Structure formats: C-alpha cells, structure tokens
Amino acid sequence: MTTLSELAQVVRSKNTSPFTYSLDIMFREKADYLRFKSLQLVNASLVARLYGVPESRVLDVIYFDPALAIKICLPREISSGAPGDRDVYGAQQHAPLLLWEFELPDAPGGGQSRNSPLPTP
C-alpha cells in the first residue's frame, strides 16, 4: 500500500473563503500526477469517504497540470471564526488525505513509470 506522503511534495488545506476550504495535493513526479489524473484516483467519492461527508457536499475536484496538483473544495460546516468553529484558517484539515492508503496501479500502457518499483501487497 502507498500513501500520498510518499508521492506528494505538498498536501495542505486552507480557507478559500470564510465558508469553504480547499485541499491541495502537489505531486513530485509528473508520471505520478498523470497516473492519478488518467485514472481519476482522487475523486468526489473518495473525498466523501475520507471526510465522512455525502458525495454531494464535495464541491469540486480539479486536476491542475501546471502544478502537478489536485485541488479539492469542500464547504465548512461552521463559517470561519463563528461559535463552534475549530480551525479559523482551515489550515489543519488535510490529515485524512495523509491517512489514505491505496494501491498504485501500473502506469497506463503497462509497466511501472517510476524508477524504483513499488512494493506490491
């Protein structure tokens, strides 16, 4: 099994407004990013499962080629700084992404695109 911390140089969260926040995943290697993108490994259904929300609450999952990045947008349950809020800047909501364990499928066209073969379960 693999985790995002092995493939990504950045995994973070931050408010995009007082009512929404965003999760960013930026890959180190273009090949990894492209594999994720072509297979849509990060999608609304996965985010819903990791964050314990209905899929309809996931506002967007966007693949952004120039930064080898995936951006996920979610609504906040409580607006920033209102009573009951727990993270005014929305800067510590990314941990479930780091806990996600997955099997990295072979690159499209067969064979591993990475130099070092990944452990297989």
Added chain:
Amino acid sequence: MQNLPEKQPVTISVLPFEVNSGQCRITAGRGIILMAAFTVLSPTAILGYGFPEDSFQRGLECAPDLIAVDAGSTDPGPYYLGSGKSFTDRHAVRRDLALLLQAAVSGDIPLVIGSAGGAGARPHLEWTLAIVRELARELQLSFRLGIISADVPRERALAGLRQGRVSALTGVPPLDEASLADSTALVAQMGVEPIQQALSLGCQVVVAGRAYDPAVFAALPMMRGFDPGLALHLGKILECAAIAASPGSGADCALGILEQDRFILRPLSAERCFTPTSVAAHTLYEKSNPYLLPGPGGDLDLRGVSFESAGEGQVAVRGSRFIPADRYCVKLEGARRVGCRSISIAGVRDPVMIGSMDTILQQVRERVRAMLPAADSDRGLSFHVYGRDGVMGAGEPRRGHPAHELGIVIDAVCPTPEAADTLCSLTRSTLLHFGYQGRIATAGNLAFPFSPSDLRAGEVYEFSVYHLLEADPLELFPVTVEELQA
C-alpha cells in the same frame, strides 16, 4: 500589440484617465505613451508583516513604477471586521509604512495600499490614516493622499437585495434582510477603478479600504495600457510578496516586471528564487478553482497560462486573460456580533476518564443545562477536546483513538459577558467534580494550568454577509484627497 518590439514606446489612443505621476504623461486624454515595461515592487505579504531593508533597497534599485501592498485578509476571521480592530500590530505597521512612505515620496513613486487595517472598513481605514499622517509629520513628507472608503451603506445593500441584484457565493446561505440589519460592519471589495480614479487625481499615496487584493497592483499598469489579465495575475502573485518564491516568505519583497505579452517575477534576496513550480503552486493557494479566478468585473482565466524559467531565479508568466463579466459585481463582506466568550482550559490524564470522555461531556452538559435559567442557555457551550478531535470534530477519522492525555477547552458564548462567565464557570466546576461511571480518582478530574482557571475572551462575531452585489465600479468607493504638507 504582442508583436511590437520591446523597449519602444507606443502611442495608443484615448484612455479615460489623466495621469501625471511616474514616468508616464498623458496629454489631455488624447493618448498615452505606453511603456515597454512596468515594474511593481511588493514589499511584504501584509502591511505590518515586515520585510528586510536590503531586499527593499534592491527593489528600489530596479526603479519601480509602483510600490503596492495589500494590508488585509478575511483569514483571521470575522472578529476584526466586526469589531473594527486590526489584526496587525500598530508598531509593525508603522515601521513598514515609514520605509514605504519615505521611498515613495523621495523617489516620486506612487504607493498604493489596499484593505487598510486588515478588514478595510472605516475604523481600519482611519487607523491606517492616523499612522500615515503621523509619519508624514515626523518624517517631514509632503504628498497628495488619496483615501478610498469601502463601507457599504445598509440601505444600498438592502436596495440591491430587493432588486434581486445580490447573489450568494458557494457554500453561503442566501442573504436575508435580517443579516444586513444585524451586521456591525459591511464593506465591499473594490476593483481597480476607484484606485485609478485616485491616481488620476494625482495622488502620490493611495490608502484604500477593502480591495480585491490584485487591484492595488494592477490599477496603475492597466491605466498605462498593460493587459488586464497579465496585470491582475501579476497582482494575484505579488499580493503575497515572496510567498510564491522558494523558499517562500510573507515577510520579504518581490518584484514584478510587466511587459506586453508576459510578466516576470524577480526575487529580491539571494536566499530565494522563483521557479515555475513555486509560482504554479502558488496559483492554487487559497483559490477554489485555479483556472478561473473571479474578481470585481470579471474572471481571470488561467487556462492558457504558462510558467517558464527566465534565469537568475526569475520566472516568466504568459497567457493569463481577463474575461469581463456581463454585469459588474463586487463582493460584500459583513460581520455581526453574536455574543461574548469565556473559556477555561484544562488537561485530563486519567485513562479511565479518557476512555469515557464522550459520555462524561454529554452528562456534564445535561447537568449544567438543568442548573441554568432558560432551557437553551447551554446552546453557546462547546467543548474542544484536543487529543481526540479538537481540530476536526465529528469529521476526525481517528476519533476513536484518543491520546494518553487530552486538552479540553470549555468554550462558552452568551449574549452578555456575565452569562458567558456563568456558563463557563458552572461547566468547569461540574466537570471538575463529576462522578462519572468507573471513577477511582475522586479528588478532581481536571488539571488546570492557570489560576484563574476561567478567562474572558472578548466579543464574538460571525460572517453575516459574503455575497456578490451588482454595482457600478465607482459608486460604492468614494475618493477623497488630502494634501499633506511637511
């Protein structure tokens, strides 16, 4: 325009502005000498975050056509907008402003400051202006000061709401009249137009209330005929100063050089450089959609953008486009007061108690509710349990695996400070001596780090308005001019 050779002045016709600052001269609105390049110096990510003087000096040596700085953000939450307080420190802002004003006035460089005082409402604007006037006096500086207010009269927003000219942004409930009436502060984010108006009145220094962050950087180059898409995208990056560099810093200067068909980002300290990756990564930061960034009057379209190295730690950016909207909209931001807060902080180390924390807190809440005068008096009570789910609440995936010690913040928000004290105090004493099932440590359940154990945390606000309002670009942002004489 893209095919014009660099460094050759170009004359284009009729822009509706009269400019007399900087290197550019318009003659009676007949035409403008378009510069081949326009250099913008961004000293720091937020006025008051500081910057190294040698970086700033290096920036000045590049002969900037503009010094611009963003002073605000909604990041620190609704308290600052609602209460009229700044989230930056007065001494720190004064230090930054002293350097900026001296450089701008002595070098005849326009200086534009946006979202003054953090939230950019009238009290924040006045707070900043008091520092500017004080410094002008002390440093013997004479200049024309442009002041742009961003407060929206309630009746103006109400009229817009009744005319169906208000729309909710993503994740925000529709606006209602009560939310407008309750708001203690209501501002709109200005676009480039009011800043251009102040600059066209010959203001050397412009202090603006709440502004779209890139507008303070883009207003002047757009007046000079530079592409709005490139100018706004440059502003979008420079508003964070060197945060887009590697290593990033919000307390260091950065330089932007705008040309006809691209802009270049240049670092101003040897320890950092811009890379295509660092700039592309920054494009994602705090945005819902990295391809389409909405702003006053239109969207910044980054679908065709490219980032490439330009040597010496510089990055060249091309392909950013501005798409004007059918209807000009500004973003409204409002905050309302919801009460006062008292808190108590305590630790729990007892493994038996930690094992049944959910039940204990629920039973304590019920016991406190029974002692309070009104049935819903505990509505403002929250427990933040660090070590269990203090950061993510119910969404915490490892909630069932609490740490060996927990930090509990009892958080009481009530209409009055006295009621908040009562709710906090009753909850703290009840939890301290609560006889939970299986308890063997019968002397006390909480480890308090402080005496007194309870603290007043001041007024509590929430964002009440975060909506778009159709408006004329200039109508909500009156410009006033003040001559400061040494």
